[in-house]
Amino acid sequence: MxxxxxxxxxxxxxxxxxxxxxxxxxxxxxxxxxxxxxxxxxxxxxxxxxxxxxxxxxxxxxxxxxxxxxxxxxxxxxxxxxxxxxxxxxxxGIPALTAHRCLTIGEGGPAQLAPDTLTGRTVLVAGGAGAVGNAAIQLARWAGASVVTTVSTPEKAVLAKAAGATRVVNYRTEDVAEAVRAFAPAGVDVVVEVAVAQNSAIDAAVLAPGGTVAYYACDEGDTLTLDVRAMMMPNLRWQGVFLYAIPANAAKNGVAAVSRALADGGxxxxxxxxxxxxxxxxxxxxxxxxxxxxxxxxxxxxxxxxxxxxxxxxxxx
CATH class of the missing domain: 3.90.180.10 (Medium-chain alcohol dehydrogenases, catalytic domain)
Structure with a gap:
């Protein structure tokens, strides 16, 4: 057409x-x-x-x-x-569908977001003022999750709040791991991660057992180093997300969820x-x-x- x-x-x-x-x-x-x-x-x-x-x-x-x-x-x-x-x-488009994939890729999570499908879960969104971060906050909140997000300035904190974040952490002025653990003492279920190479230690420190880091971006030359035993014992998952190569059914689920969220005002x-x-x-x-x-x-x-x-x-x- x-x-x-x-x-x-x-x-x-x-x-x-x-x-x-x-x-x-x-x-x-x-x-x-x-x-x-x-x-x-x-x-x-x-x-x-x-x-x-x-x-x-x-x-x-x-x-x-x-x-x-x-x-x-x-x-x-x-x-x-x-x-x-x-x-x-x-x-x-690309930001919201990427966010949907990140939010649904974890253990025991829904295949397709809808109201209440994330109720009882906690999500950390790294970079809540970016396009994918913004979509992740909105979709997670629409689906019932509690959302904590990180930003670098007070101005970006205002934007993350407008998106619906429950708690906003300024990573330049606060200890992120400490602040996230105070918000979610049992840990977060999913991290939507924009800078996995830089934030891996924080992510590992705040994940709940069985939790997932879904990372969707990198800079040229980025490398990721993990303590194998420390990640293995609590069954943590590190999952790359490249939207254009996800399974067809996952893309279909994302399109359906994004369309419904748009119609709902979510x-x-x-x-x-x-x-x-x-x-x-x-x-x-x-x-x-x-x-x-x-x-x-x-x-x-x-x-x-x-x-x-x-x-x-x-x-x-």
């Missing part, structure tokens, strides 16, 4: 992928939201005109969402509830939800990509489009 893009979400992988394609016509960005304006053979004609959110648009393809129209397999265009903005729809976007939007026009795509790699910029970069249905010279079938 072909989608008329209304907003394109920018992720770190989009910025880091620049220059890696041999195709000079490569268009970046995995995530987005828009309106289906044309469907191909084998697709339900009723989907034409449907509002959708998009994910993995440019994974192993050269045509992402940073353009007015994008053609994708129908399975990557998910119905967007009428009460959810295109900006929010473009913000979920997954929101913008500053009031702890993830400020930084909007760029299409001609400033380079600046939008640069912003997601800038450590001084907190929030979500979006490329937004005017309603180009009314533009002269644009053909619509």
């Amino acid at each position: 072909r989608i008329r893009v209304q907003a394109s979400g920018v992720n770190p992988i989009d910025a880091k992928s620049r220059g890696r394609s041999d195709d000079s016509d490569y268009v970046p960005n995995h995530d987005g939201a828009g309106i289906v304006d044309f469907v191909g053979e084998g697709v339900d004609p009723a989907r034409a005109g449907q509002r959708v959110w998009l994910w993995a648009a440019s994974w192993q393809r050269t045509s992402g969402t940073a353009q007015e129209y994008v053609t994708l397999p129908a399975a990557l265009a998910i119905p967007l509830p009428d009460n959810v903005s295109f900006e929010t729809g473009a913000s979920v 997954l929101r976007g913008g500053e009031e939800a702890g993830l400020p939007w930084h909007r760029f026009p299409l001609e400033n795509t380079t600046a939008a990509l640069d912003a997601v790699l800038d450590p001084t910029v907190t929030g979500k970069s979006l490329i937004v489009f005017p309603d180009h249905r009314k533009r002269k010279g644009v053909h619509h079938p």
Whole structure:
């Protein structure tokens, strides 16, 4: 199907992928939201005109969402509830699906999040002001978990609170392990980890027996060293998460859960939800990509489009 893009979400992988394609016509960005304006053979004609959110648009393809129209397999265009903005729809995709995988990969956890599926569990989210961290906080709280998160500044603490974190720890001014253990004396069940090489000792110190560290990011050259006996005796698990290679059923469960959370209001976007939007026009795509790699910029970069249905010279079938 072909989608008329209304907003394109920018992720770190989009910025880091620049220059890696041999195709000079490569268009970046995995995530987005828009309106289906044309469907191909084998697709339900009723989907034409449907509002959708998009994910993995440019994974192993050269045509992402940073353009007015994008053609994708129908399975990557998910119905967007009428009460959810295109900006929010473009913000979920890769971050929310990664967060869902991290939250459901542990021992005895649910395969698909829904209200009360994490009731009684405690989650530590490292980096609660980032896109994946924000989604993890929101999804975990929607599913009933208690959530403690780490941030580096008071400003980011405000954002993590807005996302719904129960306890926010400033890792520059507090002893993280001590603060997390005070919040969860029995330990945390899952750590959603953005910096596993740097935080492994803290994670090991705060995990409950049978707990899981789900890590989804790294810097070039990062290595992880663990005390084998100390990890083995309490049956701790260290699980890498690379969204594009997870089992098909896990991806399907994630899409279903994210869609339900959006409809329920359990997954929101913008500053009031702890993830400020930084909007760029299409001609400033380079600046939008640069912003997601800038450590001084907190929030979500979006490329937004005017309603180009009314533009002269644009053909619509």
